[in-house]
Amino acid sequence: xxxxxxxxxxxxxxxxxxxxxxxxxxxxxxxxxxxxxxxxxxxxxxxxxxxxxxxxxxxxxxxxxxxxxxxxxxxxxxxxxxxxxxxxxxxxxxxxxxxxxxxxxxxxxxxxxxxxxxxxxxxxxxxxxxxxxxxxxxxxxxxxxxxxxxxxxxxxxxxxxxxxxxxxxxxxxxxxxxxxxxxxxxxxxxxxxxxxxxxxxxxxxxxxxxxxxxxxxxxxxxxxxxxxxxxxxxxxxxxxxxxxxxxxxxxxxxxxxxxxxxxxxxxxxxxx
Amino acid sequence: xxxxxxxxxxxxxxxxxxxxxxxxxxxxxxxxxxxxxxxxxxxxxxxxxxxxxxxxxxxxxxxxxxxxxxxxxxxx
Numbered sequence: 001x002x003x004x005x006x007x008x009x010x011x012x013x014x015x016x017x018x019x020x021x022x023x024x025x026x027x028x029x030x031x032x033x034x035x036x037x038x039x040x041x042x043x044x045x046x047x048x049x050x051x052x053x054x055x056x057x058x059x060x061x062x063x064x065x066x067x068x069x070x071x072x073x074x075x076x077x078x079x080x081x082x083x084x085x086x087x088x089x090x091x092x093x094x095x096x097x098x099x100x101x102x103x104x105x106x107x108x109x110x111x112x113x114x115x116x117x118x119x120x121x122x123x124x125x126x127x128x129x130x131x132x133x134x135x136x137x138x139x140x141x142x143x144x145x146x147x148x149x150x151x152x153x154x155x156x157x158x159x160x161x162x163x164x165x166x167x168x169x170x171x172x173x174x175x176x177x178x179x180x181x182x183x184x185x186x187x188x189x190x191x192x193x194x195x196x197x198x199x200x201x202x203x204x205x206x207x208x209x210x211x212x213x214x215x216x217x218x219x220x221x222x223x224x225x226x227x228x229x230x231x232x233x234x235x236x237x238x239x240x241x242x243x244x245x246x247x248x249x250x251x252x253x254x255x256x257x258x259x260x261x262x263x264x265x266x267x268x269x270x271x272x
Numbered sequence: 273x274x275x276x277x278x279x280x281x282x283x284x285x286x287x288x289x290x291x292x293x294x295x296x297x298x299x300x301x302x303x304x305x306x307x308x309x310x311x312x313x314x315x316x317x318x319x320x321x322x323x324x325x326x327x328x329x330x331x332x333x334x335x336x337x338x339x340x341x342x343x344x345x346x347x348x
Contacts, residue, residue: 015324018324024311026308029303029308123287201299201301
């Protein structure tokens, strides 16, 4: 593994893969901003196969692996360069695709990876600028001094391997952009909802209510704040664990339907 | 050529109406996954290979930007 020091190294390697003119398979959908954030933290490395480029992002207890290759068969051959890493550390691979049975998933499964979980994307096309929400005296926009509390809640209650948790910089950015609502009880956050608005699209990022306060409509009140915040958008979407049938049922109640978009989260078998 | 580009955009995001005077990225119509899908679709449609240095959001933000990029690769 070689430490990645510049974003341009990725571009150079994309050029190299494309110069073979044999095809292009990838799970790297990170933006330049995301990559540069990892670069600042010195958490990003790369490895080269004969027709593949691997990007490895280091987390506290596991790695995220991204690949660019000329084909799935070549990807399978080149995974051998990562064998030492695969045998030593938990490695998570996200395959985001419109294909319910992607070949990339099969490649990893044949190389000792196993499906850890699957997320599906749900969305709805709805423009509702007149949507109203009842004001709740316990719901507030998050403040910057709450950033550590919010991070603590996210890292305690969400699956870091499956749900791509943010860092402090990202959470602060969301707070500054008024994209986090908190439900407060005795000065503590017992529920929160985090979202992003990009043009006409409203993305739900995280939605949580403390286990001890569920079934009190706190979640749905936060959700109504979320919809109200995005009332000028025309499309609303989020990722949800495919196994979370309860959540999917509730989202359907709000008019959301599963898209043909999957995020297969794979992990090396000996590290599950 | 614009019609062929619009056709590919429609395949990727059938729920949207892509118009000439819209910024597809700032408007939230296309995300990073869609851009990679679009690159692959344009490579196949126009028999080219868009280089990594050209896979920048600004090159896929509008119909005109995509068209100009394809012209750079000899398409018309």
